[in-house]
Amino acid sequence: MGVKLEIFRMIIYLTFPVAMFWVSNQAEWFEDDVIQRKRELWPPEKFLGAE
Template sequence: MGGWVLEVGKMAMYMTFPVAMFHWFNQPAYFESWVTETKRQIFPPENEKHREAVENCIRSIREQKDRELWQALEDLEKREKK
């Protein structure tokens, strides 16, 4: 059909294309910028107001649990005294 020249050309393309794509897409600068952009999309930078709101929420839940625990301990002490 095409002869040995065509076969050599096809084999060269079969071997060169994956190597070239590997080389192109594994450049450190390209990879670093892609990873940085992806990380920023998945984990956006923290906002101080959001962080403060979360900390206040955690603090209020802990205080509520502490009050419940103290109330349960006081009730237990009252029962034991009777």
């Protein structure tokens, strides 16, 4: 079972980083969270001069 185990491990070792890279580059998945975080850090009214 040594060869089958090594093939399985190699598939996992190659699939995981590729999958993480693909997920992290899906902008539409994170767009709402990023926009919300930017609004928390820099509120829009701060730049409009309304204090």
